[in-house]
Amino acid sequence: MAAADAEAADGQSGKESTTKAVEGMTVIVRAEVLQQVVDQLLTVVDEAIFRIGYDGLAVAAVDPANVGMVELEVEPGAFESVGDGMFPIGLNLQKLDDYIDGASGGDPVELSYRPETRSIDIEHTNVEVEMSGIDPDAIRGEPDVPDLDPSVEFTADAGVFRDAVENAELVSDHVEFEAVVDDQALVVSGLGDTDKIETVLDSDDLPKANFESDATSLYSLPYLVGGSTQGGKYKGLLKPLNRDTDLRVEFSEEMPVKMHYDFAEGFGHVTVMLAPRVQSR
Numbered sequence: 288m289a290a291a292d293a294e295a296a297d298g299q300s301g302k303e304s305t306t307k308a309v310e311g312m313t314v315i316v317r318a319e320v321l322q323q324v325v326d327q328l329l330t331v332v333d334e335a336i337f338r339i340g341y342d343g344l345a346v347a348a349v350d351p352a353n354v355g356m357v358e359l360e361v362e363p364g365a366f367e368s369v370g371d372g373m374f375p376i377g378l379n380l381q382k383l384d385d386y387i388d389g390a391s392g393g394d395p396v397e398l399s400y401r402p403e404t405r406s407i408d409i410e411h412t413n414v415e416v417e418m419s420g421i422d423p424d425a426i427r428g429e430p431d432v433p434d435l436d437p438s439v440e441f442t443a444d445a446g447v448f449r450d451a452v453e454n455a456e457l458v459s460d461h462v463e464f465e466a467v468v469d470d471q472a473l474v475v476s477g478l479g480d481t482d483k484i485e486t487v488l489d490s491d492d493l494p495k496a497n498f499e500s501d502a503t504s505l506y507s508l509p510y511l512v513g514g515s516t517q518g519g520k521y522k523g524l525l526k527p528l529n530r531d532t533d534l535r536v537e538f539s540e541e542m543p544v545k546m547h548y549d550f551a552e553g554f555g556h557v558t559v560m561l562a563p564r565v566q567s568r
Contacts, residue, residue: 312372312400314339318390318411320365320551325384326527327557331355333380336423339398340373343554349430355510355524356560358432365554367395374400376407377421383409386416432558435545437537439466441473441496443488445548446530449512451475451486456508458482460516461564464538466502477508495535502540505564524559 324344328335331350338345344361363369390396390411399408401417409416455462455477465474473488490496509516513523528534528548538544545560 312340312374312402313368313370313397314344315367315395315397316344316361316365317367317392317551318387318394318396319392320361320555321387321396322384322391323527323550323555324359324361325380325387327357327359327524327559329380329384330522330524330526330559331357332427334377334421334426335380336375336377336426336429338373338375341369341371342373343369347429347432349427351427354507354562355521356430356432357524358430358558358560360556361551362554362556365551372400374402375423376400376405377423377426378407378418379421382418386414386418387411389414432545432560433543435537435539435542437542437545438499438539439464439473439497439502440535440537441493441498442533442535443493444530445525445528445532445534447488447492448534448536449525449528451488452508452525453512454484454486456512456514458484460508460514461505462508462511463503463505464544466498466500466538468498468501471496471498500540502538504538504541504544506544506561507564510561524561 328346328348332348335346335348341363343363343366347358349356386409387396394411397410401408405420405422407418407420409418452462452475455475457477458479459477463476463478465476467474471490473493475486475488477484508514509521511523511525513521513526532548535547536544541563543560543562545558547558549556
């Protein structure tokens, strides 16, 4: 936004508006927290609208094919400082990833919003970057993650669940989730032209499980664990998760799968959703 536009929007002088924005719209967050945000968003999109400030951070994005979706929230408790302002800004995620690459772990990353140039200043370690933002109106609208009434819900170690899904990749480009009520088990299968592989997750692997009915649904492996299809290359919704992360999974018969996990010492919350593949009858 031009300086005159910022002044008109705030009803203040340009000097007052600029000073308030620079001093009040600055947040400081650990590199590992911001990196998790970027890594998860990059599984579905190249750019996203960040809403960041005194309420923490919120962002939601859906891939161009409307198949994979990410909704992410980071509470103020994960920030070293949240300032007293709030701003929306569109950002190129790959550029942001590159700019914070030199910071790691607990290194503080400072983000300051410049409304007069629609950009953010990024400071960490010995690096200072002025990164141009993207007009939020030029980015695809933020999706609403739908509420579903799942018949299957369970919690598993993210590493164990991802291993089961990756086993299916040995023979296929899709994976089938089958919930078996009688066994209180989840069968994760890959079916190829000639071969089939199954991984059974039982009560030892699913410490919390609620199977109301048998359910089967099919999902794209490139979207879940990365890979290429005719539609493009995907990084995999499950790839950013650390092993030992508690992953809560929900799905129903031929319905989207929703997966939830926390990070940043419980101050960060992520929901990812993947539409099912339609099975031929």
